Amino acid sequence: MGELLTLPEAMMRRATLRAQNETLVFTNGHFDLLHIGHLDYLEKARALGGALYIGINGDASTTRLKGVGRPLVPALERARLLAALIVVSAVIIFENDTADDLISALQPDIYVKGGDYRDKPLPERATVAAYGGHIDLIDYLPSHSTSELIAKIKALA
16 A cells, blocks of 8 residues: 655655665546546556556646546545555655656656557656656556546536
8 A cells, every 4th residue: 555645755665665675556536536547547557567656736736737626536536546456556646737746756767647648749758768767658447437437427417
């Protein structure tokens, strides 16, 4: 089970992982309405290394990027839910629109994003390349996205 950490705490833990020669995998996102697609993605990410850190977009960032009415679940609650998953080592809430600052500070060995980034620009690509990190794109489970779940809920009304 993981923990909710500040960036300075995560950086100290990252130094320990380096000293132990452990691979750090990092991903980030909103993770609004946690579902089986998220779990599948996170299990695949964790299988790539010894520790999995997740950056969670804060509430203001999520509203800017996803629109009015989002997030549906506040950042602290999303972070607690993710930290409770056995595959997650740590969760860090961040307020920027990209995870560049977290990635620069933590320099994960492997940066993971969803397979949808095969067809669109990955904002953090240059940051990962700057320190020689590896990017791995993981395919999503078909028909298991938060947007699809929200559409199903709206259809019930």
